[in-house]
Amino acid sequence: MPKRSSASVNFLPNALLVEVAWEVCNQxxxxxxxxxxxxxxxxxxxxxxxxxxxxxVSRSIEAELERLDDVEDIFGQxxxxxxxxxxxxxxxxxxxxxxxxxxxLNPNVVEEKALNVIKYLLWxxxxxxxxxxSALINQVIAFAxxxxxxxxxxxxxxxxxKTIIGHFHEWMSGLPILDIKREKMPMKTIFTTHATQLGRxxxxxxxxxxxxxxxxxxxxxxxxxxxxxEARIEFGAAQYCDILTTVSEVxxxxxKHLLKRKPEVILPNGLNxxxxxxxxxxxxxHSLYKEQIHQxxxxxxxxxxxxxxxxxxxxxxxxxxxxxxxxxxxxxxxxSHLNEQLKEEKVDVTVVMFFVTKREFYSIKPxxxxxxxMMEEIRQTCxxxxxxxxxxxxxxSTTRDDHRLPExxxxxxxxxxxxxxxxxxxxxxxxxxxxxxxxxxDEENDEILNFLxxxxxxxxxxDKVKVVYHPDFINSTSPLFGMDYGQFVRGCHLGxxxxxxxxxxxxxxxxxxxxxxxxxxDLSGFGDYLLHNFPDHEKHGMFVVERGRRTFNWSAKxxxxxxxxxxxxxRRDRIMQRNNVENYSSxxxxxxxxxxxxxxxQKAIDG
Numbered sequence: 001m002p003k004r005s006s007a008s009v010n011f012l013p014n015a016l017l018v019e020v021a022w023e024v025c026n027q028x029x030x031x032x033x034x035x036x037x038x039x040x041x042x043x044x045x046x047x048x049x050x051x052x053x054x055x056x057v058s059r060s061i062e063a064e065l066e067r068l069d070d071v072e073d074i075f076g077q078x079x080x081x082x083x084x085x086x087x088x089x090x091x092x093x094x095x096x097x098x099x100x101x102x103x104x105l106n107p108n109v110v111e112e113k114a115l116n117v118i119k120y121l122l123w124x125x126x127x128x129x130x131x132x133x134s135a136l137i138n139q140v141i142a143f144a145x146x147x148x149x150x151x152x153x154x155x156x157x158x159x160x161x162k163t164i165i166g167h168f169h170e171w172m173s174g175l176p177i178l179d180i181k182r183e184k185m186p187m188k189t190i191f192t193t194h195a196t197q198l199g200r201x202x203x204x205x206x207x208x209x210x211x212x213x214x215x216x217x218x219x220x221x222x223x224x225x226x227x228x229x230e231a232r233i234e235f236g237a238a239q240y241c242d243i244l245t246t247v248s249e250v251x252x253x254x255x256k257h258l259l260k261r262k263p264e265v266i267l268p269n270g271l272n273x274x275x276x277x278x279x280x281x282x283x284x285x286h287s288l289y290k291e292q293i294h295q296x297x298x299x300x301x302x303x304x305x306x307x308x309x310x311x312x313x314x315x316x317x318x319x320x321x322x323x324x325x326x327x328x329x330x331x332x333x334x335x336s337h338l339n340e341q342l343k344e345e346k347v348d349v350t351v352v353m354f355f356v357t358k359r360e361f362y363s364i365k366p367x368x369x370x371x372x373x374m375m376e377e378i379r380q381t382c383x384x385x386x387x388x389x390x391x392x393x394x395x396x397s398t399t400r401d402d403h404r405l406p407e408x409x410x411x412x413x414x415x416x417x418x419x420x421x422x423x424x425x426x427x428x429x430x431x432x433x434x435x436x437x438x439x440x441x442d443e444e445n446d447e448i449l450n451f452l453x454x455x456x457x458x459x460x461x462x463d464k465v466k467v468v469y470h471p472d473f474i475n476s477t478s479p480l481f482g483m484d485y486g487q488f489v490r491g492c493h494l495g496x497x498x499x500x501x502x503x504x505x506x507x508x509x510x511x512x513x514x515x516x517x518x519x520x521x522d523l524s525g526f527g528d529y530l531l532h533n534f535p536d537h538e539k540h541g542m543f544v545v546e547r548g549r550r551t552f553n554w555s556a557k558x559x560x561x562x563x564x565x566x567x568x569x570x571r572r573d574r575i576m577q578r579n580n581v582e583n584y585s586s587x588x589x590x591x592x593x594x595x596x597x598x599x600x601x602q603k604a605i606d607g
Contacts, residue, residue: 011045011046011598011601012163012165012601012602012605014161014162014163015049015162015163015164015165015601015605016049016050016074016154016158016162016163016164016165017042017046017049017050017051017165017167017601018050018051018052018053018075018151018154018164018165018166018167019035019042019050019051019052019053019167019169020052020053020054020147020166020167020168020169020173020176021035021052021053021054021168021169021170021172021173022054022055022140022143022169022170022172022173023035023036023054023169024052024053024054024055024094024102024104025054025056025061025064025065025094025102025104026054026055026057026058026061030194030504030506031169031170031194033269033271033506034169034194034247034269035052035169036096037270037271037272037590038270038272038590038594038597039094039096039097039098039100039272040097040098040272040590041272041590041591041593041594042098042100042594042597043098043099043100045594045597045598048073049162050100050101051075051100051101051102051103052094052100052101052102052103053102053103053104053105053147053150053173054102054103054104054105055104055105055106055107055139055143056088056090056104056105056106056107057106057107057108057139061104064094064095064096065090065092065093065094065095065102066092066093066095067090067091067092068091068092068093068101069091071091071101073101074154074157074158074162075091075101075103075154076091076101077153077157078103078150078153078154078157079091079103079150081153081157082105082146082149082150082153085149087105087106087109087146087149088105088106088109089103089104089105089106089146089150090102090103090104090105090106091103091104092104097272103150105143105146105147105150106146107138107139107140107142107143107146108139108142110142110145110146115138115141115142118141118142118145119141122141122175125178125179125182126178126182126232126236127232128229128232128233128236129228129229129232130229131228131229134229137229137230140171140172140175140233141175143172143173144173144175144176147173147176148176148179148180151164151166151176151180151185151187152185155185155186155187160186163186163187163188163605164186164187164188165187165188165189165190165601165604165605166180166187166188166189166190167189167190167192167600167601168189168190168191168192168237168241169192169194170192170193170194170234171193171197171230171231171233171234171237174191174233174234174236174237174238174241175233175236175237177189177191177236177237177240177241178236178237178240180240181240181241188242188243188604188605188607189240189241189242189243189604190241190242190243190244190245190600190601190604191237191238191241191243191244191245192245192246192247192267193234193238193244193245193246193251193255193259194246194247194251194503194504195251195254195503196234196251196254196255196258196259197222197227197230197231197234198216198218198221198222198225198227198231198254198258199251199254199258199501199503200325200501201221201225201227202216202221202225203324203325203500203501204322204324204325204501205225209501210253210523210548213253213254213257213258214257216257216258218231218235218258218259218260219231234259235259235260238255238259238260238261239259239260239261242604242607243264243265243600243603243604243607244259244261244262244263244264245263245264245265245266245267245600246263246266246267246503247266247267247268247269247503247504247525248266248268248503248504248524248525248526248528248529249266249525249528249529249532250502250503250523250524250525250528251503251525252266264600264603265596265599265600265603266596267593267596267597267600268504268525268529268588268593268596269504269506269509269525269526269593270509270588270589270590270592270593270594271506271509271510271513271585271588271589271590272589272590273513273585273586273588273589282490282514282515282578282579282582283575283578283579285490285515286490286491286515286516286578288491289483289487289488289490289491290314290491290492291491292481292482292483292487292491293314293481293488293491293492294309296372296480296481297309297312297352298375299368299371299372299375300368300371300372300433300434300437300468301433301459301466302375303371303374303375303427303428303429303433304428304429304430304431304432304433304461305461307350308348308350311348311349311350312349312350312351312352313349313350313351313352313493313494313566313567314352314354314491314492314493314494315351315352315353315354315492315493315494315495315496315563316353316354316355316356316488316489316492316494316495316496317331317353317354317355317356317495317496317497317507318354318355318356318357318473318485318495318507319357319497319507320357320358321357321358321359321471322501323447323448324500324501325499325500325501325502326357326497326499326500326502327496327497327498327499327500327521328355328357328447328448329447329451329552330498330500330545330547330552330555330556330559331353331355331496331498331559332448332451332452332455332457333552333553333556334498334556334557334559334560334563335351335353335457335465335467335560335563336455336457336465337556337557337560338351338464338465338560338563338564339351339457339463339464339465341560341564342464342465342564342567343462343463343464347464347567349464349567350464350466351464351465351466351563351567352466352467352468353465353466353467353468353496354468354470354492355448355467355468355469355470356470356473356474356485356488357470357471358471358472358473359438359440359441359446359471359472360440360441360442361438361439361440361441361471361472362438362439362440362441363438363439364437364438364439364479364480365434365436365437365438365439367431367434368434368437368480369479371427371429372479372480374423374426374427375427377423377427378420378423378424378427381416381419381420381423382420384416385412385416385420388411388412388413388416389408389411389412392411393406393408393411396411432458432459432460433459433466434459435449435452435457435458435459435467435468435469436449436468436469436470436471437468437469437470437471437472437480438470438471438472440471448469449469452467452469473485474488486510486514489510489511489514489516490514490515490516492516493516493517493566493574494516494517494518494519494563494566495507495508495511495516495517495518495519496518496519496559496563497518497519497520497521497524498519498520498521498545498547498555498559499520499521499523499524499527500521500523500547501523502520502521502523502524502525502526502527503524503525504524504525504526505520505524505525505526505527506526508520508524508526508527508542509526509585509588511581512541512542512581512582512584512585512588513582513585513588514582515578515579515581515582516578516581517541517542517543517566517577517578517581518541518542518543518581519543519544519545519559519562519563520542520543520544520545521544521545521546521547521555522544522545522546522547522548523547523548527544527545530542530544531544533587534584534587537584539580540577540580540581540583540584541577541578541580541581541584542581542584543562543566545558545559545562546558
């Protein structure tokens with residue numbers, strides 16, 4: 001296992017690093033996790049020679065900022081100069097781990113007349129048209145204009161003493177590269193694509209995306225999917241940057257064919273992993289949060305029928321609702337195979353599979369809320385009976401001459417007996433437990449529900465595999481779970497993420513950091529990285545489904561075999577595996593992976 005590196009604060013001492021991303025102080029998408037979690041490692045390497053640039057698009061970020069308007073460092077001076085020119089510029093310390101300095105530029109203050117001139121020059125100088133009136137594209141273009149002005153000021157202030165490295169993430173921040181190259185500005189540029197614009201669209205709509213990848217015409221496909229402006233910005237940034245990077249070998253293949261350039265450096269994503277818990281603590285946390293999941297499962301299933309919670313395994317998958325790209329389709333197919341195998345072999349285990357994603361819905365189903373409320377009433381009734389019996393038993397035990405245990409039913413008065421019977425009776429139901437917790441707006445066309453109905457995987461009593469489809473993200477305010485997503489993850493036994501299209505894939509990495517084994521695929525950047533760097537990954541609780549050169553049905557059966565093998569483990573084996581997988585997580589700490597960024601910056605300087 002790679003050892004954590006100790007990044008030197010003297011790395012490229014005569015350089016300044018400015019990292020530009022739409023996700024700086026702007027929590028949208030997985031790139032936000034990359035940007036934010038990497039900060040401590042960047043700060044350790046660059047110290048006061050590093051700042052971040054992002055768009056000021058929401059006032060809600062104010063709570064996370066400490067203003068630095070009077071600071072006289074070079075980044076603050078450049079921000080102040082831009083502010084004097086009449087632009088809305090915010091210079092602050094971002095109150096996250098590492099406390100980086102950030103320059104936030106408000107794209108919404110660029111007037112329409114000025115924006116039209118900027119668009120004209122974009123077309124005239126770079127051949128990028130902006131037909132239509134997309135609010136996001138207007139913001140991106142205005143943000144690019146302001147970012148370029150910031151670099152103009154920074155270049156003037158730094159003179160010849162410092163080399164400036166501009167690191168731009170994704171098409172939404174990469175546009176300034178075109179004018180930096182055109183004007184031959186004395187600075188170095190790095191462009192990182194986390195997923196190509198066309199890749200996402202093509203993967204969803206082309207059943208043989210990877211086989212056809214060399215044959216797609218990016219210009220034709222961009223028009224077909226109405227992303228021509230975005231694709232041309234991305235293509236231009238990839239062509240004109242000094243160093244092109246991406247997050248995995250999987251996306252490197254996309255870059256080669258769709259952006260017509262092979263990336264010079266791969267930048268795998270990591271986490272800022274804090275390994276401060278003793279090994280036994282992982283098991284304690286798992287047990288604690290598993291008990292909370294038990295409470296949900298009892299409320300959801302036990303009014304119809306019960307099963308042994310000590311022999312129940314919790315699986316989950318989560319992420320954006322991309323039925324094919326996220327591997328929901330493959331997971332469902334594997335669950336169907338697994339259910340039949342477990343029933344045929346009469347295996348004494350129950351599987352509850354959670355699908356946690358985001359869909360448009362009207363509300364939580366009333367019957368689910370009612371069942372949970374009734375179960376709570378049963379709990380309160382039982383606790384009242386317990387108190388009454390305990391009090392009376394203690395009194396009798398101290399006053400009776402014999403030591404025989406009295407008839408405890410005699411200690412419960414008729415009121416509580418009747419209330420208990422009525423509450424339990426009203427809770428019980430002849431209906432099958434619902435496979436979905438919410439009432440969807442477009443239930444008839446939902447692909448998960450259609451699969452479950454078609455394959456009759458409907459939470460019947462005899463089914464060994466139960467499904468809970470939760471079309472909303474889990475947080476502590478959820479009336480069904482009452483726990484944070486991270487706590488929910490720790491309470492589960494296995495994460496299942498066999499993606500078809502996943503440039504990196506943070507969810508299995510987050511499982512790893514929480515001591516939870518998981519499944520990924522060889523078409524995800526994370527899975528590909530495991531295959532090439534960690535041949536013993538299965539011993540450490542990380543399973544990689546083969547999808548790249550296999551049929552859908554073959555991969556589904558392989559996934560089902562992984563799940564079956566996991567279920568057949570003893571409790572002791574699962575505890576050991578949780579400890580092993582968490583030990584593995586240190587290899588993905590930014591303290592180790594930041595070395596790939598160092599390689600990219602060094603190449604930019606040397607080039």
